[in-house]
Amino acid sequence: MKTETIKWVKGSIRIIDQTLLPHKLKYIYCKDVPTLWKAIRVLSVRGAPALGVAAGFGILLAVKDYPATDTRQLIKKIYDTANYLATSRPTAVNLFNVLDRMKRVAMANCRVSPSRLKRIIKEEALHVYEEDRTVCRLMGKSGGKLIKKGDNVLTVCNAGALATVDYGTALGVLYNAHEKGKRFKAYACETRPLLQGARLTAWELIRAGIDTTLICDNMAAALMKQGKVDIIFAGADRIAANGDTANKIGTYSLAVLARYHRIPLYVVAPYSTFDLAIPNGNTIPIEQRDKQEVLGFAGQRTAPGNVKVFNPAFDVTDAKLITGIITELGIIQPVNRSNIKKLFKHKT
Ligand code: MRU
Numbered sequence: 001m002k003t004e005t006i007k008w009v010k011g012s013i014r015i016i017d018q019t020l021l022p023h024k025l026k027y028i029y030c031k032d033v034p035t036l037w038k039a040i041r042v043l044s045v046r047g048a049p050a051l052g053v054a055a056g057f058g059i060l061l062a063v064k065d066y067p068a069t070d071t072r073q074l075i076k077k078i079y080d081t082a083n084y085l086a087t088s089r090p091t092a093v094n095l096f097n098v099l100d101r102m103k104r105v106a107m108a109n110c111r112v113s114p115s116r117l118k119r120i121i122k123e124e125a126l127h128v129y130e131e132d133r134t135v136c137r138l139m140g141k142s143g144g145k146l147i148k149k150g151d152n153v154l155t156v157c158n159a160g161a162l163a164t165v166d167y168g169t170a171l172g173v174l175y176n177a178h179e180k181g182k183r184f185k186a187y188a189c190e191t192r193p194l195l196q197g198a199r200l201t202a203w204e205l206i207r208a209g210i211d212t213t214l215i216c217d218n219m220a221a222a223l224m225k226q227g228k229v230d231i232i233f234a235g236a237d238r239i240a241a242n243g244d245t246a247n248k249i250g251t252y253s254l255a256v257l258a259r260y261h262r263i264p265l266y267v268v269a270p271y272s273t274f275d276l277a278i279p280n281g282n283t284i285p286i287e288q289r290d291k292q293e294v295l296g297f298a299g300q301r302t303a304p305g306n307v308k309v310f311n312p313a314f315d316v317t318d319a320k321l322i323t324g325i326i327t328e329l330g331i332i333q334p335v336n337r338s339n340i341k342k343l344f345k346h347k348t
Pocket of ligand 1: 043047049092156157158159160163168169170196234235236237248249313
């Protein structure tokens with residue numbers, strides 16, 4: 001069953017409202033940039049690659065009817081919109097990479113007419129969208145080979161169709177193996193506090209016909225000890241030049257547990273999730289979210305309102321705990337600065 005997470009539809013950005021899943025499959029049509037900004041902030045649209053696509057479409061939304069009389073004005077609008085969208089969420093670098101890409105395209109075309117520049121911006125935003133569809137399938141193909149018949153596969157958060165245009169990074173690997181006819185078991189960590197694993201990953205995997213079991217995050221160690229995890233796949237929000245990887249909170253603890261239990265853990269992420277300007281994970285900006293997300297569960301208050309709360313949305317897994325990074329250009333293994341540089345040499 002096709003999942004179209006984000007799409008440009010008749011002059012607006014159509015997104016699945018992920019805050020309503022799995023109970024309702026409903027779309028939001030963003031017709032202006034503040035609506036998109038809010039959809040990103042409240043996680044109606046989420047997941048690093050999907051945020052990159054949203055950034056491209058956001059710039060397109062800003063310029064499409066903008067009454068610019070000269071191109072300089074239009075470029076200013078692009079820069080202002082990029083600065084605004086950059087304040088929505090801080091960790092997923094795909095958002096910033098695409099905003100920079102749109103600004104670069106605008107600057108490279110500063111001598112064309114405003115209407116021509118609008119067309120160029122549209123082409124670029126649609127390229128970003130198409131690239132996501134292509135790279136997810138390439139990563140799925142190379143990662144899918146790592147899953148063997150009968151394996152138990154663990155994943156965290158949602159790095160699936162709902163985190164990309166329509167296929168997924170980590171879950172793309174599972175989809176590829178499933179499409180090849182391999183039968184395996186998937187385990188989804190529920191991913192407190194916002195339950196992307198329970199609400200989104202479980203929904204997606206079951207829809208795809210994959211044998212799926214949901215666990216609370218604190219059950220992963222017991223599952224590993226019982227020999228019920230053979231391999232782990234996770235997505236990424238930002239990967240530093242040395243391979244340190246920011247992903248959903250809880251990924252680091254899985255990586256530590258995996259090392260103790262000698263289970264391979266792979267990160268699945270495209271080039272657009274790398275931040276080669278950051279030497280290591282220490283300086284990756286980590287989003288801190290509202291304490292209400294931790295104080296309650298499914299809309300019900302579970303803790304006293306006056307307790308202090310620690311609520312980082314992401315953590316950083318050290319490169320040395322990651323078995324390999326599956327990218328559209330191949331697998332980086334072992335994960336270190338020189339192997340990353342080698343794989344992306346023509347891009348840097
Ligand atoms: O807070 P979220 O739901 O946007 O966090 C998403 C994740 O951590 C994903 O694992 C990551 O963005 C990779 S998605 C392909």
